[in-house]
Amino acid sequence: MxxxxxxxxxxxxxxxxxxxxxxxxxxxxxxxxxxxxxxxxxxxxxxHPGAVAIVAVLPDGRLIFERQYRYPLRRAFLEIPAGKIDPGEDILACAVRELREEAGYRADEWQYLGVMHPCIGYSDERIELFLARGLTHIGNALDEGEFLELLTLSLAEAEAAVHGGRITDGKTIAALFRALPLLRG
Incomplete structure (x- = not known):
C-alpha cells in the first residue's frame, strides 16, 4: 500500500x-x-484564462513570427503566433484556431511541447506550447482590432534574435527552447 x-x-x-x-x-x-x-x-x-503559443515550421524549415504592438510596453514585439484559450476550449483546438486566424496557416502535424507559466509571482496564467509542421497557407482571419505583420526566420536567425535581444517575449523564448531538440533533429 x-x-x-x-x-x-x-x-x-x-x-x-x-x-x-x-x-x-x-x-x-x-x-x-x-x-x-x-x-x-x-x-x-x-x-487569466490561459493561452497557447505555436512554433510553426514552414516546409523550407523557416519559422513563422509576428511583429505585433503590445500596448503595456508601448512598442512592437517579435513573437510566435499565440492567443487566449476560450472558455471550455480544447488547447489543441485553440492552437489550430490561432494559427489560422493570426498567421493564415493550417498544419498537418501537431506536437505538444509542454506548458510554461510566464508570471508566477502575480498571475495564474499558463501558456500551452505546440510545434506545428506540414503547413499550408489558407489565409488569415484576424480578430477585430488585431494588427500584426508576419515574417519568417530561420532557426539560426531566431536564436540570434533571442541572444541579441531582438526577441524578448517570454513565451516565444520558452517555446523555441522546448522545440529546439525537435527542430535540430
Whole structure:
C-alpha cells in the first residue's frame, strides 16, 4: 500500500478571497492566506484564462513570427503566433484556431511541447506550447482590432534574435527552447 503524499511545507492555504477587478480578459483577486509559519498574509494576483503559443515550421524549415504592438510596453514585439484559450476550449483546438486566424496557416502535424507559466509571482496564467509542421497557407482571419505583420526566420536567425535581444517575449523564448531538440533533429 502506498503512502499518502506529504503536504508541501511551503504551501499557503486560502482563507478568504475577494474580487478587486473583473475585466474582459483579466480578473484581479486579493486573498488572505495561511502562511507556513502559522501567520496570515495577503496575496494579490491576476486570474487569466490561459493561452497557447505555436512554433510553426514552414516546409523550407523557416519559422513563422509576428511583429505585433503590445500596448503595456508601448512598442512592437517579435513573437510566435499565440492567443487566449476560450472558455471550455480544447488547447489543441485553440492552437489550430490561432494559427489560422493570426498567421493564415493550417498544419498537418501537431506536437505538444509542454506548458510554461510566464508570471508566477502575480498571475495564474499558463501558456500551452505546440510545434506545428506540414503547413499550408489558407489565409488569415484576424480578430477585430488585431494588427500584426508576419515574417519568417530561420532557426539560426531566431536564436540570434533571442541572444541579441531582438526577441524578448517570454513565451516565444520558452517555446523555441522546448522545440529546439525537435527542430535540430
Amino acid at each position: 502506498s503512502e499518502a503524499p506529504q503536504p508541501d511545507p511551503l504551501e499557503e492555504r486560502e482563507l478568504a478571497s475577494e474580487p478587486v477587478f473583473d475585466g474582459r480578459l483579466l480578473k484581479v483577486r486579493r486573498d488572505t492566506v495561511h502562511l507556513p509559519d502559522g501567520k496570515q498574509g495577503v496575496r494579490e494576483y491576476i486570474r
